[in-house]
Amino acid sequence: MKKAVGLIENIFLKVAALFFLIFFICVILQVASRYIPGIRVLWAGEIATYAFIWMIFVGAAVMIREKGHFTVGLVIDNVKGLTLFLVQSLTHVLIVAFGIVMIVDGYGLTQQFWDWTLNNLPQIRQGYAWLAIPVGGAGMILFALANWWEDFMKYKAGDKGEAA
Secondary structure, eight states: OHHHHHHHHHHHHHHHHHHHHHHHHHHHHHHHHHHSTTOOOTTHHHHHHHHHHHHHHHHHHHHHHTTOSOOOHHHHHHOOHHHHHHHHHHHHHHHHHHHHHHHHHHHHHHHHHTTOBOSSOTTSBTHHHHTHHHHHHHHHHHHHHHHHHHHHHHHHTTOOSSOO
16 A cells, blocks of 8 residues: 555656646746747746646645644644544544545536636636646545554554654
8 A cells, every 4th residue: 555655646746846847837938928029928827827726736735645734743742652643643634624625625616617718728628727626635635544544553563652
């Protein structure tokens, strides 16, 4: 399981990096079109926005896996054993619940906006941008469950004093 989760994390990370590159290139094109005469790139702003959306949601899922998400260090650093495992478990449950909301609401938004198109690129559907929400939510759920399993295995193995 750890290998499969690692592969999915690697895919998510590469997708986030690809969308960052697209975002960066589009922003450069947008700036160039403002200051260099003769360059008109009307679609760069919209593509940059949607690339940024994908980068954020996919990257947020990767941060869940890397445990770079929001935690209260005061609590995590001062508890051990079963209390630590329970606090970590609560964090994972909250992340899974948030991921479920993202999937359900993101799916609804994707369906709602599927037939809408981009203003400057009418051949591209807006639904593709909204699809980032349920994809990111699914990744968050997968990575939170994988982290919970690793925390559980550490606790079960007797490594009860270290934050995972």
